[in-house]
Amino acid sequence: MDSVFEILRGEHRRILEAADLALQVASRLERGETVPTGTLSALSNFFSYAVHRNHRDKEDTLLFPRLQDKGLKQGAGCVSALMTEHQEGAEAFARMLAAAEAYEYGDRDAIRAWIDGARRYAAMLASHIGQEEQVLFAEAERLLTPADQQELSDALADAEGRARFVGIDEVLEDLERVRQTLTATQLPRR
Numbered sequence: 306m307d308s309v310f311e312i313l314r315g316e317h318r319r320i321l322e323a324a325d326l327a328l329q330v331a332s333r334l335e336r337g338e339t340v341p342t343g344t345l346s347a348l349s350n351f352f353s354y355a356v357h358r359n360h361r362d363k364e365d366t367l368l369f370p371r372l373q374d375k376g377l378k379q380g381a382g383c384v385s386a387l388m389t390e391h392q393e394g395a396e397a398f399a400r401m402l403a404a405a406e407a408y409e410y411g412d413r414d415a416i417r418a419w420i421d422g423a424r425r426y427a428a429m430l431a432s433h434i435g436q437e438e439q440v441l442f443a444e445a446e447r448l449l450t451p452a453d454q455q456e457l458s459d460a461l462a463d464a465e466g467r468a469r470f471v472g473i474d475e476v477l478e479d480l481e482r483v484r485q486t487l488t489a490t491q492l493p494r495r
């Protein structure tokens with residue numbers, strides 16, 4: 306079984322790939338190109354399930370409380386600052402989601418709000434994940450004993466099982482379909 310930090314770093318990679326895809330979509334929409342039907346909703350579903358339910362739950366309810374119990378010191382990358390960023394990320398995502406829904410219901414002007422929202426959200430994700438990996442995980446690896454890490458990775462596996470129950474596999478498949486269609490329809494850069 307992967308270690309707790311391998312699991313979380315793997316999820317981070319997947320989240321950053323989706324954020325990168327959102328940035329590509331934003332650039333294409335800004336150039337006036339169309340994107341395949343369902344692109345914005347596939348991205349919204351991914352961020353909604355994979356980030357704000359699955360990954361965030363693992364950190365908020367499993368990793369962070371355990372680190373606080375272990376006496377993680379306040380400072381750069383501290384848990385309370387990261388939890389505040391989770392909340393700010395959720396608010397930024399909610400604005401992007403509202404714009405995506407308005408656009409899909411026919412409000413063409415909402416696309417500007419989505420483009421700006423996607424760029425802001427992708428930047429927040431990159432900064433937050435960088436902070437977690439470079440500061441928090443390094444400290445956590447030092448603080449948590451092998452037994453703590455084993456217990457946590459078991460708990461993460463249980464959480465993953467619950468996420469599969471609510472349909473994360475379909476969300477990932479949809480996003481992969483969108484990624485492939487976008488790649489296949491990529492216009493040559495001038």
Ligand SMILES: [Fe+2]
Pocket residue numbers: 361364387391433437
């Ligand atoms: Fe986080």
Ligand SMILES: [Fe+2]
Pocket residue numbers: 313317360364434437
């Ligand atoms: Fe994270």
